[in-house]
Amino acid sequence: xxxxxxxxxxxxxxAAGSALCAADVGDFAPCLQFFYKSWPPKGLxxxxxxxxxxxxxxxxxxxxxxxxxxxxxxxxxxxxTGKRPSASWKFEPQLAYPGADGNMIPFPPGPVDQNxxxxxxxxxxYINSSYTRGHLNPSLHHHSREDRYATFTLTNVxxxxxxxxDGPWEVLEQTVNKTLDAYCLGEAYVVTGIIPxxxxxxxxxxxxxxxxxxxxxxxxxxxxxxxxxxxxxxxFPTYAAVGRNDQNSTEEIVPVDTTAxxxxxxxxxxxxxxxxxxxxxxxxxxxxxxxFYERCSG
Numbered sequence: 001x002x003x004x005x006x007x008x009x010x011x012x013x014x015a016a017g018s019a020l021c022a023a024d025v026g027d028f029a030p031c032l033q034f035f036y037k038s039w040p041p042k043g044l045x046x047x048x049x050x051x052x053x054x055x056x057x058x059x060x061x062x063x064x065x066x067x068x069x070x071x072x073x074x075x076x077x078x079x080x081t082g083k084r085p086s087a088s089w090k091f092e093p094q095l096a097y098p099g100a101d102g103n104m105i106p107f108p109p110g111p112v113d114q115n116x117x118x119x120x121x122x123x124x125x126y127i128n129s130s131y132t133r134g135h136l137n138p139s140l141h142h143h144s145r146e147d148r149y150a151t152f153t154l155t156n157v158x159x160x161x162x163x164x165x166d167g168p169w170e171v172l173e174q175t176v177n178k179t180l181d182a183y184c185l186g187e188a189y190v191v192t193g194i195i196p197x198x199x200x201x202x203x204x205x206x207x208x209x210x211x212x213x214x215x216x217x218x219x220x221x222x223x224x225x226x227x228x229x230x231x232x233x234x235x236f237p238t239y240a241a242v243g244r245n246d247q248n249s250t251e252e253i254v255p256v257d258t259t260a261x262x263x264x265x266x267x268x269x270x271x272x273x274x275x276x277x278x279x280x281x282x283x284x285x286x287x288x289x290x291x292f293y294e295r296c297s298g
Contacts, residue, residue: 024050024057024102025094031057034074036189036220036292043281043289044193046071049092052102053150059137061155062193065095067210068121069158072193073136077219078143079181085139087152095119095155104153121154121209129204131211134160134245136192138173158194159204159211161245167264169215169243172271176219179235186223191291192216195242195253195284202246213249216242216281218274220296238296240277243269253280 024030031050032038034057040048046062051073059075089107093100096115112122126133137156139148160169180188194212202211218240228236244254247266254270274295281289 024052025092025098028060031060033057034060034076034189035191036222036296037294039293040074041072041191041193041289041291043285043287044071047095049095049155050102051092051104051150051153051156053090053104054146055103056146058147058150059156061136063092063095063120063155064210065119067196068125069209069212070136070155070193072191073156074189074191075137075141077141077176077180077184077188077190078147080140080148080177081143085145085148085152087139087149089123089133090153091116091120091122092153092155104150104155121157123154125204125206125209126159129159130161131159131204132162132165133157134165134169134215136194136215137190138192140173140177141190158215159209159245160215161247161267163247163264164215164243164245164267167261167267168269169267172217172241172243172269176217179232180219180221183225183228183232183236184221184223185225186221189220189292189296191218194245195281198284211245213244213246214242214253215245216240216277218277218291220292222296234273238274238292239271240274240291241269241271242277242280243267 028040028048046064049061049063050057051059051061059073061073062071064071090104093105094102096119107123135151135157137151139151142148193216195214197213220238222237224236242254244267254268256266257268278289
């Protein structure tokens with residue numbers, strides 16, 4: 001177990017009466033509870049992060065240091081209360097300093113430590129970039145204030161076009177929220193990730209943060225209400241979707257609805273089975289990708 005030490009700029013956050021110093025970067029072991037059957041998605045490689053806020057694990061992310069953004073975030077759904085919080089953006093200190101305290105930390109008002117800048121995305125990357133900070137784990141899918149605040153870390157976001165973030169993708173997040181809240185009787189597990197461009201990688205303005213071509217999401221609800229309407233029965237115990245993050249992408253994965261409102265046209269979301277999603281992921285990543293243990297049927 002590493003010693004809890006870091007430069008002055010990496011503020012140590014301690015809960016009263018507790019002094020957790022476990023390494024939360026590089027291993028999903030401390031936070032397997034956020035995955036169905038304690039089984040993280042298989043096939044993708046990156047840096048595991050157990051996302052900790054106020055000394056409690058809130059969700060998990062598989063991070064790409066090279067892209068300075070996550071491949072996916074996994075979390076447990078909980079019905080939200082109240083409006084979307086206005087929280088400060090945070091970073092993961094252990095990506096910069098392996099011995100740092102594991103709690104995510106708000107960005108300082110002044111200059112950011114250079115080791116942090118080199119290890120991950122910072123707020124300046126997104127400013128005037130024409131992309132929003134798109135949550136993989138959205139605050140909308142959590143109940144407690146702390147869980148919702150914890151989603152506002154740049155290790156949980158990717159560059160997402162406004163037409164997607166404020167349009168069809170937001171509709172999808174709301175639809176998942178209503179569906180799971182109404183019909184899921186037990187724990188619901190969600191994994192949301194990205195699909196990179198097949199070639200000619202796209203980057204934010206300063207070539208530090210990679211832009212995804214698509215975003216995807218899937219949920220697993222093993223125990224659900226038998227009174228589900230006929231038109232929704234195919235969405236249990238699991239269901240998935242892929243959303244366009246580029247108006248000019250081809251339409252093999254997600255067709256374009258030409259009747260959509262102009263500001264959202266080209267950012268369509270296609271809902272699909274988990275099997276279909278995994279097929280597209282396997283094709284794009286050139287390796288077998290499995291999102292849930294036994295496809296949420298075990």
